[in-house]
Amino acid sequence: MDDFAAYRNQSRQAEPPQRDARAGDSDFDSLFEDDNPGQIYTSAPKEAFKLGYFDVMCLVLNRMIGTGIFNSPQRVMQGTRSTGATLLLWLAGVVYCLSGVHVYIEYGLNVPRYTINGIEQSVPRSGGDLNYLQYVYRKPAYRKGTVLLSTCMFGFCFIALGNMAGNCINFATMVLSASGNDDPSSGAVRGIAIGIAILTCFIHTFSRRGGIFLNNMLAIIKVMMLLLIIVTAIVVGAGGLKNADGKPVTKEIENNTRPSSAFAESGGANGYAHAFLAIIFSFSGFEQPNYVMGEISRPRRKHPVAMLLGVGTAILLYMATNSLTLLQMVVVPSDDQIYDNVAQRFFELTLGSLNNSGTGKRIFHAFLAISSMGNIIVMTYTAARVKQEIAKEGIIPYAKFFAQDGDISLGRLLNWFKKRGMFSSLLSTRWLSPEDHMERTPVGAFVLHLASCFVLIFATWSMDPESSYTLLTSLSAYVINAFFGTFLGLGILILRFKGPPKTDKDEIQSPAAPPQTWRQMTGKHINPTLSVICAVIYIIGGLWPIVTIWIKPNEPDQRPGKPDEQRLTWWLVPTITWSVIGGSVFWFLGFIAFAMRRKHKRNEIFVVEKKPEFESADGPDDSDGRTGGYVLVHETVYLSWIAGEIHESKGSGTTGFQERPDAMSAAPVNRYAGTDFEAFYQEERVAAPTKAYYSDYRP
Template sequence: MTHERQPLLATADILDDVPREVQPGQKHLTWISAYILVVSRVIGSGIFATPGTIVKSAGSVGLSLLIWLAGTVLAACSLAVSMEYGCMLPRSGGEKVVYLEYTYPRPRFLASTMVAVQAVVLGFTASNCIVFAKYTFFAFNVQPTEFQHKVLAVGLMTAVTIVHGCFLRTGIWIQNALGWVKIFLIGVISLTGIWVILVRPYGHDLAPTTNVFSWDTMWEDSNWSWNLLSTSLLKVFYSYAGLNNVNNVLGEVHNPVRTVLTVCPAALLTAGALYFLANISYFLVVPLEDIKNSGELVAGLLFERLFGSVGRTLFPLAIAISAAGNVMVVTYALARVNQEIARQGFLPCSRLLSSSKPFGAPLGGLIVHYIPSLLVIALPPQGDVYNFILDVEGYPGQVFSLAVAGGLLLLRDREPDLPRPFKAWLPAVWLRIAICVSLLAAPFFPPRDGKSDVNFFYATYAIVGMGVIIFGVLYWYVWTVLLPRWGGYHLEEEDEVLDDGIKITKLVRRSEN
C-alpha cells in the first residue's frame, strides 16, 4: 500500500493507535515502574556532578541557588508542554518522534529526518558512564589512566546494552531496584544539610561553613554574564532531563493518560525538593572554593568530609551505582525512540532495526544507541569532556524544545477540537518559548574575560550543536529533494507488518514515468 505523507496519527484514531502498536500483554510498565523510570532518569549524575561547575560559573552561593530555582520553574513549564502532548498522543516515541511529526507534516519528511539525524548523532549516553567511572575509581582511591577510565565507562555501556537487549524483564527489574537506591542516596544527601544544622557535628576536620548563607557573603563574586548563566541553566535542565521520559514508552504503560497526569508532576516535586536540599548540604559542609574546584566529585567530597574513609568509599560507590541506574533507564527509553524512528523508515535496515526479535526487546534500537555512545566515550580526551558533552547535548535540544512548544500553540489553533485531557497554562508555554530563544542566542554573547566553563572557545558547543541541525537540513534536502529530482523518482511510503506483529513504514522509490 502506498500513500502520500500524512501526519503520523489521524485525529480520530489517536487513542486507538496504541493497542495496535503494543498488545495489552506487552504492556510491562505499571504506575510504580513508570514513576521509577522517570525519577531514575531525572536523578542521575546531574545533582552529583554539576553543582561544582554551576558554582564555578555563577561565582556565588546566592546566584547558584537562583539558577537552580529558575531552572526548576522552567523545567515545570517544559513538562507542562510535554504533558499536554502526551495526553493528546499517548503512544511511544515522545516529542522527537511523535509530537514533531504530527505537528509539522510539511515540509515532507523534514521533521522525521531531523529527529533521525539528532537521534543517531547526538543520541548517546556518555555523561553518566563517565560519572560512573569517576566515582568508582574515587571510591577505591585509585588514580586511573585515561585508558582505564574509558574502559570502565565503555564496559558499563556494553553491559547495559546486553541486559536490555537480551533480558527485557530482568533489565526492568534491575533499573527499578537501582532507582530506589538512587532515591535513597539523594535523600541522604538532602537530609545531610538538616542534620548538620541540628547536630552541628563539627570537628577539627570539618569547619563550619554556614556563614555562606549570610546576606553579606552569599552574593559575593556573582558573575552575571548571560553566556555563563546560560550554560549553567543548560546543566540544570540536564539535571531535570527525563521528566517526560514516560512519554517515550507510553505504548508499554497501563492507563497512559492517567499515568502522564500523575507520574510527571510527582517526579518533578520529588526531584525539585531533593535537588534544593542537596545543594544546601553541599554549601553547609564543603568550603566554597573546594566546591568550585571539585569538578564532578562534589558529592564525594561531601561524604569524605562528613564520614571520613568510610564515607569516601561507600557513598561514592553508591553514586556510581546510581549513575549506572541512570544509564539503564536512558538506554531503555532512547532505544525505543530509535525503534520508532526505524519503524517510520528513516534508518537503513529498517526491518531489522524495527523488529523486537529474538528476545522481545528493541535490540536494533539499542545498537543504534550504543555506537555513538561508544564513540563519544572513547574518542575525546579527558578533562572538560563531561561539561562539553552536556552543553552539546543541551543546545540542539533547545531547538527541538522551541519547535515543540511553538507547535503546541500551532495545534491549538489548527485543531481546537483535538481531545486534550490536560492543557498547559498558556503563560508557561510562552515562557518556555522565550527561554529557548534566549538560550539559543546566549553563546554568542562573550563571557567576562572571554572565559567559559570549558577550555574551548566559549561558543564551541553552540557551533557543534547548530552544525548537527544544519547537517540534518542538508541531509533532508539531498535525499528527499535533490536526488529524486536528478533520478526522476519520488519517495512514497509502504506499510508492512513484520513477523512479530510490528507495523513498519518502508520508504520506496516510485518512478515519475
Template sequence: MVSTSSLERTPLLATNGQEVAHDIDGTHGGSALDGIAIHRGEANANGESYDNVPKGKRQLGLFSAAFLIFNRVIGTGIYATPSSILKSAGSVGVALSMWLVGALIAACGTAVYIELGTGLPRSGGEKNYLEYIYRRPKFLVTCTFTAYTLIMGTATANSVVFSEYILHSLSIEPTWFHTRLTAFSCLTFVCIVHGSLLKWGLRLQNALGMLKLVVLALISISGLLCLAGFRDVQVGDEYEKPENFNSWENLWKGSGTGANAFVSGLYNVIWSFIGYSNANYALSEVRDPVRTIRRAAPLAMFSVSAVYLFINIAYFAVVSKTDILESRRIVAALYFRNLFGPATERALSAFIALSTLGNLLAGQFSQGRVIQELGREGILPYASWFASNKPFGAPLAGLFTQYLVSCTFLFAVPPGDAYLFLISLSSYSLSLINTAVALGLILLYTRSYRIWDWNPPFHAPKIIVLLFLISNLFLVLVPFFPPILGSRTYERLPYWSHSVGGFAVSFFGLAYWYIWAIWRPKAKGYRLEREWVLQSDGVSRFAFRKVSLTAAEESAE
C-alpha cells in the same frame, strides 16, 4: 510472515493538500503523521488503543514510568554542579534562587510534555510531536529528527563518568586504557540487559532509582540535622565551620557577580533538570499511558526538585562557602569528608557510579524505543529490523545501533576539543528540538491550526508553554555569547562551534529526505506508497512500496 492491509496504502506526498485520516480503533491505531490524536472525553482516551501493540508489551506502570524520568534527570550533576552554580551566583541565596527557577522551568517542560504525551500516547517522544505539527513537506521533519537522534542519544560521556568513579572507588588508577575499558564494559552491559533481559533491566533500573532516592534523602536529612544543631551530626573540628545560614546578610553575601556569570549559572541549572520527557519515549509500553504519564511525570519531577533543593541546603549547611569555591574537589566529597570523615569518599564514588549507571539505563532504555519508532515509520534502511522486537521481546536493533555510536565516540574521538564538541553538540541538539516542540505547541493554539482540533486529555496553560519556549530559546542563544572571563569552552575551537554544528545537523536530514523522497523517485520513475504491515513478532509498522508511475496511471484509469 507479514500481513498487509490494502486499505492502508497512501501516497508519500499527497498532491491535493489533504491529510489522510484513519480511525484510532482501526488496524494500526493512531499516527501523528496522519494527523490523528487522542481527544478529551473519547471512549479510548486511556491511550492504549492509540498504538496497536501487543497487550503484553505494556509492562511499565506508574512506578517504572516515574523512575524512568527520575533516573534520567539525576545523573552526576547534583554531586558536582552546585559548586559552579555558587561561583556564578556569588552568594548562597542567589544560588538557591537559581535552583528554584530551574525547578519552575522544569515544571513548565513537564506540563508541555504531559500535554503532548496525552494527545499522542505513542513511543518516540518528539518524533511524534514534530510529525503532528510540521506535516509538510511530509517526512521532512522525520528525516531531520533522525539525524539528531543518533547524536542526542549517545551515552559516551556518562559511561566515562561511571568508569572514573568506579575506578576511584576500587583504588584503580584511571588511565586511558582502564577508563575506556570500563566504560566499554558499562555500555555493553546496558545494551545486553535492555536488549535481552527486559524485565530484569527494568527491575535493576527501578532498584537503582530507589537507592538513589533513599541515599539522597539521607544526605539531605543529615545536612538539615546539622543545620538544626544536632550534636551527633556536626562538621568535624578539623574543618572550617560553615556560616552560610548564620544570618540574612551571610545568605546573600557576594551577590552581584554580573549578568554573564548569572546567565552561565542559570544555564547549568536548567540543564540539570533535563530528562522530564524520558517516559514519553516509551509510552507504547506504558499501561494506561494517558493516566500514567499525568501522574508519573509530576511525581518524578516533584521528587527531583525537592531532592535538588534540599541537597543544596545540606551542602551549604555542612561545607563553607570558601571550601566550595576554592577546593578542586566536588562538593559532595567535601560534604562527606566534613560529616563522616575522608574514609567515606570511596563509598561516595561507588554511589555516584551507581547513580550514573541508573542514568545510563534510563537513557538507553528510552533511546532504543525512539530508534525503533523510526524503524516502524519505514524511513530507515532495513526498517523491519529496526522495528522488530526479535529475538528477546525488546528493541535490540535500536539499542545496538546506539551502542555502536557510543562506542565509536568512546574510542575514535580523542580527549580534548573534539570530544567536548561532540558532547556539547548532543546537548545543544536537544535544545533545538525542544524549541521546535514548544513553538509547535503554541502554533496548535493559533487560529490557523484550529482545523486540526487539538484537544488532548490534558492542557498545559498557555503561559506555561510560553515560558518553556523562552527557556529553550535561552539555551539555544546563550552559547553564541562569549563565555565568562576566565572560562573557556574549548582550547582551539571557537566557543560557538557546537551551536553552529547543531544547526548543521539538520542539513543531513534534509539531504536524506530529498534524495529518498524527491530525487530518486523522480529519477527512477516511481512514487512511494505507504502501507501498514504486521510483523510475525506482533509489531506493526509502515512500509513503502515503489509504484511505477506508468502502473499508477493505469490503475487510476
C-alpha cells in the same frame, strides 16, 4: 450506532499468521529476511508486562536523579560565582521543569492522532518528540507525510547525541576513583565505559523485564542516597556530627549567607548560559515516559499521575539537597563550590571527617557511580525505542534492521532448556516459565544506540574524563532539551492559536462538520491558559542558553591559592551542536536529491505505509464507565520505492486501511500489483473491519 463496537471488550489479538508461521525460525531470520526487505513488524508488550505507576515513576526518578545533581552545582557556581544567583537559577530550573512536564503531558495524551471508523482521536505512541514535531511541523517534506524535515532533523540529532556516552565515561571514572585510582589512564576509562554500554544494551535485549526491575531498584537506591545527604546536612547544621578530633564539623552557613558572598559579583552572560545548561541537564528526564508511551498500561490514566509524582519527588529532593542551602550553604564554603565538586566536598567535610582515610571521597565516588549506572540503564531502555521509531520512518540506511523487533530473550534460552528436558521442575514454576520471559525487543535499535555511544566515547579520547563528561552532557542538553524543546513549546502555541492540522475529509464521518480546535481535542483536562503560559516559559528557558552561549565569557576569576579552572573553549559546545543540526538539514536535502535522481532515472517514488492495530485500553474490571481510549497493539510498516505511474493511478479515493461501510462491498482493485505492497494491499482488504490507518502516512 456504536462505531467502536468492534473494539469493545476485545481481547488481545494474536500476532498475524505470517509471523506465527515463522515462530520456529531463528531470530536472525526475522532481522535479515529477504522475502520483503521493506516490511517491518513491531508489537507492544502484553498487558501484564506493561509499565505501571511505579515503573513510570522510577523512569523519571532514575533519569532525573543522576550525575547532574552531584556535578552540576560546581558548574553552576562557576558560571554565576554567586550563591544567591545560583539559588535563583535553580528555582528557575524548577519552573522550567514543571512547564516542560505540562508540555509533554499535553502532547503525550493528544498526539499522534488516528482516524478510527471515521472518528479522529489520539492514541498514545512511543517516540516522544519525534511524534510531536511530525504532527506540528509537516512542511517541508519529500511528500505529504513522508520524510519530513522535522523528522530528519530530530532523528539525525537524536541518533548522534541521544545516548549515555557522557555518563558511561563518568561511571568509569567514579568506579576507578572509588577503588582508589584517582588518576586513571584514558584507556582504562574508555574501556570500562564501553563495557558498561555493552552490558546495559545486553540486559535490555536479553530481558526487558529484568532491565525494568534493575531500573526500579536503582531509582530506590538513588532516593535513599539523597535522603542520606539531607539527613546528614541537617545533623551538621544542628551540630550533631563530630570529626575525628571530637570537634563539631564546621558550619559555613554564616559565611555563605553574607550579602558579600551570597550576591557577589556574578559571571557574564556566557557563564549564566552554561550554568543554566547544567541545570537543564540536571532536570532533564521528565520526558522519559513519553519516549515509551506505547509500553505504558492504560497510559491516559497512569502517565500524567506517575509523571507528576516522579517529577515532584525529584524536585523536592533537589531543592532539599541543593537549592535550599542544606548542601551548599550549611557545609561547603562558597569558594569550594566554585573550584571543587560540591557533593565531593560535602562528603569529605562530613562523613569523611570521621577518619583520615579518605572515606568521604570514596563514598561520594561510589554514590556517583550508582547514579551514572541508573542513568545509563533508563536512557538505554527509552532511547532505543525512539531510535526504533526513527528507523521506521525510512530516513536511515538498513531501516528494517534497526526498526525490526527481535526475540533473543531469556525466554528463548529457557524454552531451549525445556525442549531438552533440562531443569523441568524449575521451568514449571511461575517465575521461570519460558512463556513469561519470551519478549520481543528492538535489537537493531540497541545496536544503533551502542554504535553512536561508541563514536562519542572514542571521539573524546584525547580529553580528560571530566572535560569529556562536561562536553557530552552539554551537547545533549543543548540540542535535545533546549533546541528541540523550544520548537515543542512553539508547537503548543501554534496548535492553540493557529489550530491543529486538518484531517482529510474522506477519512471522517461528517466531512461538512467544522474541524475541531486544539481546545476541543485536549478536552477539559488541559487548561488553555496554563497551557500557553507553560509553553512560553518552556520556549524562553530553551532560547536563553541557545542564544547567550554565543557571547564570549569574561576572563576566569583566578584567586590566590586556587588552581586554574578547567573549562572547555567557550565556543566549542555551540559550534559542535550547530554542526550536528546543520548536518541533519543536509541529510534531508541529500535524501531529496537522491529521490529526485531516482525519480528521474527510474520513475520511482519512496512510499511509507503504516498499518496499526488497536485495542481498548480498558480492562474487564473497569466498571466505572470511564474510557481509556485505545492503545497500539501491533504495527506493520512498509517501506518501498514504487513506480510513479502505479502510485498516480490509484486515484483520489479512500486509501485508508479501513474502508467506509458503504464501500466495503466494492470489488477491490490491487493498485500495487507487482510491488512490495501487493500482499500488504490484500491483507488490508481482508482485515478492514478491525484495522485502523494512520492518515499522516498516506502516500
